[in-house]
Amino acid sequence: MANNKFIRQIQIKADDQGGLPKTIQLLHAGNWNTPWHGDFELTESDIRAFATNFAANVGLPDDSEGKAPINYSHYGGEKAAGWLFNVRAEDVNGVLSLLADIEWTPAGQKAIVEGEFRYISPEFNPRALPWEDPEEEWHMVPNVLTGAGLTNRPLFKKLKKVAASEIQGSSNKRTEGEPMSLKLEDVRTMEASALKDEHRAFLEEHKDQLSAEELTKFGIKTETKVEANDKQVHIGADELATLRANAQRGVEAAEKLAQTEASTFADARIEAGQVKSDQKADLVKILLASGESRPALESFLNGLPVNKDINADEIGKGGTPEGTATEQLMTRAEKIVADSQGKTRLNEAMKTVLASDKALSKAVDEERK
Structure with a gap:
């Protein structure tokens, strides 16, 4: 199955001698906003996970030799403009960042120096859109860097330029320059x-x-330490009742928010023709019960094919009595979840259905291409 991924563009240019950057800052910890994938966060743990997964060859061919390709655009091909290697997590101006060294090919360097391309665009799968192993269906790994591409269409309008002299002291030889951190x-x-x-x-x-x-x-605030003691704290019945009532209101507010978010997500899938309208209540229940699997479940549902033949008056009716292969998969998987009274997770139920029906599995693969 095809792996959707995030793409970020970073401007590059040669120095006065025609040299290109040998090290580049691909990502950094913080909050990100993208027009197509929405808001997402990269924590310091995420940045370290990118480096760990790259070192473990996750998302790369077995014979990659620890290098990921820089393609001409994002379509791959037989030739590479360069190679990313030595991917690591380091501080840059006090912010943990994902850095990589670059081995440019002569043709790739020539294409940039002569102005054919202006941006390098790393391809990665964060927690919000985990990488899926093409050889093991439903085996998903978050925080995976799979390569990069040269492009001329930046995703972000405000980007820091990266030139040959942009990052000093970053190479395989850690003695060449000062560490990239504040003192x-x-x-x-x-x-x-x-x-x-x-x-x-x-x-x-x-x-x-x-x-x-x-x-x-x-203007930095510090927490005031409270010394522990063995004195008992007495609270009246009215105060206790108030605390319990406030706690209950907090629980109810959280449940209401979760219900609203799940309902909004389900409405979006129905509008896209990915789920039938009469399946909304079941989908909301499954989302609320999915726990830690919810991000992976929502990612899967987001990746379902959009049924363009369904208009606003026909949402959820389907084009045939049986519906699409994906709809059949969802229906059968939801029944397994319901029969198990929520003990079976939806992704596990999907695996069970696909394993028992090879024809349906093949049809779902065709729809997701």
């Missing part, structure tokens, strides 16, 4: 008004090394 002795001498986001984040991480005067200067 506390330098940052603590700065004026508060001159601090940037990366400086503030760095100071937050090292606030236990700052004096009380410095904490006040930079």
Whole structure:
């Protein structure tokens, strides 16, 4: 099955001598917004997982030799413009980032120097859209870097330029230059008004090394430690009842929010013709009961083929009495989940159906191509 993935474009250019960057910052921890995939977050743990998975050859051919291709555009092909290797997690200006060294081919370097391409675009699968092993269906791995492509259509409008001299001290030889991290002795001498986001984040991480005067200067708050004691705390019946009522309201609000989010997601799938309208209630129940499997389940449903033949007046009716192969799979899998009273997860039920019906499995594969 085809693997959908996120694509981010980073501008590149040669230096005055025609040299291209040998190291590039692919991603960094933080919140991301994309027009096609919506908002998602990359934590420091995610960044480290990208590096770990790359080192384990996840998402790469067995004979990759620890390198991922940089293709001409995102369509692959027989020739590569370069190769990504030595993918690692390092601090860049106080923010944990995913870096990679680049081995350019002569043709790839020529294409950039002569202006044929302006951006390099890493291809990756974050937690929100995990990579699926093409040889083991439903085996999904989050935080996987699979390669990159040269392109001229940037996804993000505001990108930091990356030139040959952009990142200093990053290569296989760690003795060539200073580590790419901020130094506390330098940052603590700065004026508060001159601090940037990366400086503030760095100071937050090292606030236990700052004096009380410095904490006040930079406006950094610390938690007040409460000494433990063996004294009993007495609370009246009215106060206890109020606390319980507030807690219950919090639980109800969380449940209502989860119900609303699941209902909105189901409506979107119905509008796209991926799910029948009479299946909405069942889908909402499955989403609410899916627990940690919910991101993978929503990713799968998002990837179902859109039925363009269904208009606003026909949503959920289907084109044939049997419906599409994917609809048949969903119906049978949902029945297994219902019969097990929620003990069987939807993705496990799907595997069971596909394993028992090879014809249906083949039809679903055809629809998802």
